[in-house]
Amino acid sequence: MGSFLMTGLLMISACFLAELVMTSPFTNSTVQCELQDTYQEVMAVTGEGLYLPCPNLKCSSELNASLISWFKNNSNGIQQIPVEETSRVHHHGAVLYILPLAINDTGRYITRWWYEHDKCDEYETDVVVYGEFHTDQLYRNFSEQTATVEMLCPVCENQEKNLTWYKDFHLIPGQTEEILRVRHTSKKDDGIYTCVCSWEHHGHTYKSSGSHQLQIVEPARSYPPRILSPPNNSIEFTDLGAELVLKCSVFFGTNVKDQLTILWVRNDTRLVGVKGYSYYTRKVNGTVVSVLTIRKVSKLDLHSVFRCLALDSRKWVQVFITLRSRESALPLVVMFLCLFLLFLLTVGITKWFTVDLVLFFRNFWVVWNKRDDGKVYDAYVVYQKDKMDEETEIILANFIGTVLPAVLEDKCGFKLFIQGRDDLPGEDCLVLTDARIQLSRRLIVVLTPGVCQGQKVMTPQDYAWHVGLHQVLVQQEMRAILIQLGGMSENSELPQGLQHLLWKTPLLRWDRGSPHAAQPASRFWKQVRYMMPVPAGPACQPRPRPPSPNFSQA
Structure with missing residues (x-):
């Protein structure tokens, strides 16, 4: 009876062990998993959530979680990924979760699926995590000429989620389907289209994103070749023995696939394979640019004519380029410099002698100048009379009473x-x-040196100052002539009206120590006469004048 019981227990244990072998992928360690060619690459950004099912469709639908295991291949070797929910990186059977993603999650992830007791398939997935969006994480670059482009959301496949679409990171309203259709495409539709997927896992919401790029290729349009630069018969200045680079830009059309050729010719010799000359051609924004490099400019180059020749299957065009030594440009530079200096000299002389020229022609104008403007006086003279020292009074009396x-x-x-x-x-x-x-x-305004020593020029009693400045600044019915006797360091003490007048009108300085202080031909008096109106007649005969004003009693 005891032996029979022992036999039964052994049979039950054998059956239990057989069941373990059928359900656990690690019991048969001698099985070598077969690597499948369904390799995939996943791009993501830090902070997002990763929902990654097994790359194989049958594997991703496996319900027995014990038949699937996940590993990460990193610098420390192949490490198994846990299944505990508390782990940031874990898996539930056929689905790998990384919540959230970090830079160090970049690497190769391995999925092993025991679909039979002694048969195992292995799949590899590369996950690349970026710190921020980068064009390297684009899933596909669409280059289409069709009327409608369809883009599939590259993330969150076969998953409960909410989708939104963005173009160049701006929300596209109303687009929530897995397939985004862009109809009647044109160049304005070019851009980066991003699908953002929101999904939940154990009460937490995560986001995943994937981007495509759309570049509409315009239909090919061929035009006869047109050389954009250099202009025909252009001249390039260089130095003998120096390296020189010549560029020739040609427009052939848009997206042209025909044979396009640009040749460089010196006189009648093609510069293909000629020692000391080399050129290459590149496309820049639809324009073909050919760059010729002359290693060392020779005398022969300076006496030759270079041609840029552009041709397609229908037509050819060319431009001519001549080289000149910089030394030969020296006479031209000197000539332009001389002309410029002559121009400056002419302007300076004209400005310096403007007053003399105007006064010269006034001598002819006086003959027939008969004014009928109702005016009696050519100028009304006002001056400072208050708070002057004795020396200033003498200077002012001499100028007002005699010289003027x-x-x-x-x-x-x-x-x-x-x-x-x-x-x-x-x-x-x-x-x-x-x-x-x-x-x-x-209105002739005579200012004295004492003006800038804190003294007020205008007082309520000096009514003429107020009336004269009002006529000049407000009514603008007459012009002012400002004459300064002696030095004047600043004008901050002057009334606002007179300061404004000084800003608008040049100040003429009279130097009593000059030998020409009372000569009409001096520079000072020429400027005064220039600012005065045209006299009604020739110089008057001397006439008796009233005695000079007594400033000490004023």
Whole structure:
């Protein structure tokens, strides 16, 4: 009875072991898995989730998880991937999960499937993880000429998910199907199309993405060859013995597959295989460019004519190029430099003598200049009278009372109204000042050195300053002539109106120490006469003038 019981136990154990052999892929370690040629490559970005089923369709549908195992082949050898959910990298039977992806997940992953007790297939998948999007992770580059292009979402196949499509990383509204159809394609449809898949795993949402590129190839259009550069009969300057590179750009059409040829010819000799000359041809944006390199420019090259010859099956065109030594360009450069200097000299002389030329022609204009503008005076003269030292009073009295009228009135024929000299005793100065400024063609403003020493030029009592500046700046009915006696370091103390006038009008400086201080032909007086109106007649005869104003009592 005991032997019978022992025999039964042995039979049960044998059956259990046989069942283990049928269900466990590791019991038969002598089985060598056969490597299949269904190799695939998966591209992804860090932070995304990876859902990777077994590359074989039957293997991916295997329900017995114990018959499938996953491994990673890295620098430490082949390591088995666990099945625990707590592992970031794990698998559930035929599906590998990496949640989320990291850079070091890049590598080769091996799937082993025991579809029978003693038969095993092995599949390899390369996973490449990028830190950010890169064009190397494109799944397919579509180059189509058809009216409709269909792109299949390259991720999340046979999986519960939500899909969105992007073009050049901008959302395409309403596109949620696995196949994206681009109809009536044109060049505007070129771009990178990305499918983003959202899926859940044990209550967590992950995203996977894959991209295609669409490049619409335009139909071929052939044109007669046209040389874009260099222009015909062009000249290239170089040095004897130097290396020279010549480029010839030719347009033959778009996507032309016919035989296209560009030749370089020196005189009547083709430069193919000639020692010291080499050229190559490349395509740049639909243009064919041929580059000729002359290793060492010789005297023969300088006395030769080079030709760029472009031809296709129907027509040929050519341009001529001549080489010139840089030394031969020196006379041309010198000639242009001389012309430029002559131009500058002419401009400078003209600007310097503009005043003299204008005054010269005024001598002829005076003869028939009969003005009927209602004006009486050529200029109304105002000047500073307050808070001057004794030396400044002497300088101002000499200029206002002697020099100014002697030059402008006696020698140049102008009629002036000088404030303080031509005023009549007892008259209403405020009323007559306004009227006399209205009857004047110019306003001569005389500034003294004391202006920039904190003294105010205009006071409420000096009504003529206000009226004159108003006529010049606001009414713009007359022009101002600014004369500075002596030096003037800054104008920050001047009233705003006078500062604005100085910004618009050149300041003329009178130097009493000059030997020509009272000569009408001096540079200073020429500039004053230039800014004055055309005199009504020739120089007036000397006339008796009122005594000079007494500034000390003003």
